[in-house]
Amino acid sequence: MSTNSPVNHVGMAVTVEDLPPLLWHAELGRSLPDVWSGEHRRGAQLHVLKDAVVVWATRYEQRAWLRQLDFSFDRDDEDAILRTIARLDGTPFPSTAGLARHWLGGRWRRGKGARTHELETAYCAEIVAATYQSVGLLPADRAPRWYDPGRFWSGDDLALGRGARLGGEIEVRLGDDAGAG
Secondary structure, eight states, rough: OOSSSSSOOOEEEEETTTOEEEEEEEEEOOOHHHHHHOOSSEEEEEEEHHHHHHHHHHTSOOOOOEEEEEEOHHHHHHHHHHHHHHHHTOOOOOOOHHHHHHHHHHHHOBBBTTTTOOOOOOOOHHHHHHHHHHHTSSOOTGGGGGEEEEEEETOOOOSSSSSSSEEEEEEOOTTTTGGGG
């Protein structure tokens, strides 16, 4: 895919009561167990956020950044997010050709035919977009596949609903003990 951003992956932090912060995303690798299923697999999955950042930085030699979402989720929003995760967790990552078809197809199709419940495969930005759509932060008439990782970068103008706003990028820096825990 070609975007105007330096971003090649996007995920969404999910915090659930007594659990450590989690990363909801879709990836090609099988490096960490999915918190939801306990399995190592490709595709849509939940990882312990710290572990995912350490793998991203050490194994893939990528820098990690975060953008704080300025929005107050209520109980219904939290339930919608968890339902989306339950529905999409384990959705396979598309092939390279499928990734290109998703992204290109999402640019021309609006409305019917590309809803989140129809995702047979999904890449990272589709997972985040579908989750944002589940709580009304992104419009439901735009297919999740319209979004690419660069849409969530501050250099793009991602208009969020319900008064939500994403802050600027903050670099995540690993401490000396990052690989130890």
